[in-house]
Amino acid sequence: MAILNGKHVIIIGDRDGVPGPAIEECAKTAGAEIAYSSTECFV
Amino acid sequence: MDLENQKRVLNISEEFGAENVVVLLGAAEAEAAGLAAETVTNGDPTWAGPLAGVQLGLTVYHICEDEIKSEVDAGVYDEQVGMMEMVMDVPAIHEEMENIRSQYCKYL
């Protein structure tokens, strides 16, 4: 069963890893509903 | 994890039901990914935020894990994550995520 399809997805991206908007683009193609997306910054 | 983010995670889980929510992470390091994963499953380990002591058990993956990569359009994935995948230690991240999921995820 798909993990993302039809699910409400919360995205916690990382400024120096994969940022939130980049993950959003990916998740959308898998049929996920973006519930929240943010990017954390450790520096 | 940032306090505002913890608050949002809590609210969304309550709104849609924890079983209908998936958390995707983009952390640069396995350790940071593990901490974030722990926060949304077993609660905030630093006991600072709204998720302190809240065991949501949410399904959580890192964007670089094969389980997720295989569901994402390959072209989009390559464009958005391809380069970072080369830079990050994907096996270490996967191991850490597996470790957290096996302990705390409730909806796998």
Added chain:
Amino acid sequence: MNGYPVVKGAAYTLAATPSMVIYNGTTQTTERVVNPSSEYLVELPKHLRSYEDVISYIPNQVYIGNAHYDDLANTEFPYYDKKWEGAKEDGKFGCIMPEDEFYGVMHICDVFELVMLENSFAEQVKEKLAKREMFTEEQLESILKNNADQAELERLVNEEHSEGLYIDQTHLVGVVKRAHDVDVNLSAHVMLENLVSKASNVISLIELKKKNNFDPASVEYVIDCCEEACGDMNQRGGGNFAKAAAEIAGYPNATGSDVRGFCAGPAHAMLHAAALVKAGTFKNVVVTAGGCTAKLGMNGKDHVKKGLPILEDCIAGFSVLVSADDGVHPQIRTDIVGRHTISTGSAPQKVIGSLVGDPLKAAGLKITEIDKYAPELQNPDITKPAGAGDVPEANYKMIAALAVMNKDLDRSEIANFVKKHGMTGWAPTQGHIPSGVPYLGPLMDDCMSGKVHKAMIIGKGSLFLGRMTNLFDGVSFVVQANDGTVGGKSAAKKEVKVCKTANYYGTKIAFASEGSEHGQDNIDLAVELAAKKGIEAIVSEGETAHKEMEAALNDGTAQAAVTMHYPFPIGVSTVGKVITPARGKAMYIANTTGTSDTDRVSALVKNAIAGIIAAKADGVEHPTVGIANIDGARACEKALKKLKENGFDITFAESARADGGVEMRGNDLLLGTADVMVMDSLTGNLMMKMFSSYTTGGQYEAMGYGYGPGIGEGYDKLIMIVSRASGAPVIAGAMEYAANLVANDWKKIADETYAAAHAAGLDDILKASAPAKAAEAEAEEEDVPMPAKEVVTAAIPGIEVMDIDNAVKALWKAGIYAEGGMGCTGPIVQISEANKDKAVEILTKAGFIG
């Protein structure tokens, strides 16, 4: 004129503020709100470092310039348990300051009576700061004002919302009061943050002055690029940290402004500064920033959990001086700039592509052609234990991956690339501080030692933290070693030592260098070649080049001038000097530019006289004269022989061809049969170019002495002409030619020769050779009175040289004052700007111009 701005100086400073970690770092202040009894807060004080440990911490020694970034790379990770041997508070680029003295600087920076120190503490701090020789006596005295006793300080903290200033973690030694009872933007919390930013900024600005050789009064603009905002509730980010800090730091002639861009702020500010300098708006701009209290101990929880010391315990500052090209310091390539745009997106490869790949590609550079990359240079000792990884290393890997994708690099070379083109980060995680700019100081050394030719500075900013956009941001630029010639405007001002033993020592020549087809390096080389002969060239360039050149001639600063074009009046024409190929003999070509007379034969005769003057003044005692076999040669010969008959001293040359004679054939030109070769100036101009450039294929005039001095009766300025195609040896040759003419008192020789010619009946001889023209001219002179003289700055070209006099008269008739002359492309009529349109109309109507 294409000189890129240079990085002329850099300063980096730290203030060790362990107590501020506890009271002002947001990780700690947040924890106190949400979890006041947390174990972290209990454990934290045990993890704060001593001042000595802060000083000996290797990344800190790299930051202030006592250790090299390679030293850090060669240190086994982690760094917190190592010490730099011989660590000092004072470094090549700046200094480290302890907490108590930093509070003293905050007091000096406070102009609103907000900072109060405990009375005896203030006195101690004043004494300590006095030893640093950073502040004026008046500033040091100000520390003793507006202070209080311990009880009052405690009351202010407990009852008046003041923020405490502590040493040794718990000992209250001062306060920052709120600046307004209601306005949150002027609350004690905000005022403390802003005063800390200002104070650390001031320390860096002062260190910039101390550690670099420049006059602070020459700084015209200061740009602050920290991440704080100052203003009251009606203008929360009104600014201006820049001017406020520069005021205290002693930059009396600067204004400034604040540039913000999160962590990318410094990179943005560098672009602003470079653009202001490149545009010529300002010559010296300082980019500067203080640090922030909020980020103190930001990753403290992880550090404490892992038993590490709190490594984020310093307030950092930096200042960089950006100046007009000096031919020495590394240049900011304002034309190789990367930018993350709104449509770039946040995918890491897109980000790195926009900042690294795109600008380099546009400049035709490979990724591997940049010797060093300076992305954000966060110290991995801080970020790795916090789970944020090694930020610079991750960036290097991405750049390497991009190079692989661009086929600039083989996949197997990635690790090598990271090592060779990367650096281990040493910057404290003070947000904007790591933004690539910590490398600018070491980069000056790397570029000047030849280790690095090109480097790229990359700044990135997390705009999304402001909750105004989800966008990311970043800008980048290339810095390159200054080879002293790369089109640098002021590269010509490079120090050239004039040879003191050479013959021409002491000769000064004004050189209007504007317009060379061979670039700035040609100009520089010419100046150097002349210097070796003892000649000092005073170079002027740009739109004012000719004005400066004339001013130097007029006030006697220079004895002669060299220029690529000059509007001589009719009657003045130049005598060139070439090396003839057959015997390597010098020959004077009379003439090469300008018009000595509008009548062809008269012109040839006058050219012969000018040629004799030039040759004599150049040291040829009895120059032989030959006339090129061109139209008018016979008439010229007749006139010159008549002059000789009448007693004018002239020695005729004899053609080397079997039939001899004064008329010179092409063979004689190559042989240099005559010392002075007479011809009309258009032919002479052709000859000059042939003789100067036939060995190079024509584009580069490599031989000879140029088109020579403008000579005419009564003309008393020594102005030498070279061409836009003249190479450095020809320009230097022109200067040598000029130096000879000066040494031999050319003006006296000219006056004597003209007097002798007139005594030998020159005027009658010319009239006889061109009777019709002379009669016409006389008639014109009788008829038309000259209007009142005025300054003529406008020029009308396109008039036949023979018609110039008549065109001038035609204008005089209409009441317009005009003068004939030679422009750089041919004859011109000069009039005042006001009369130009009318003059064009008259000359068009009369058929002088089309």
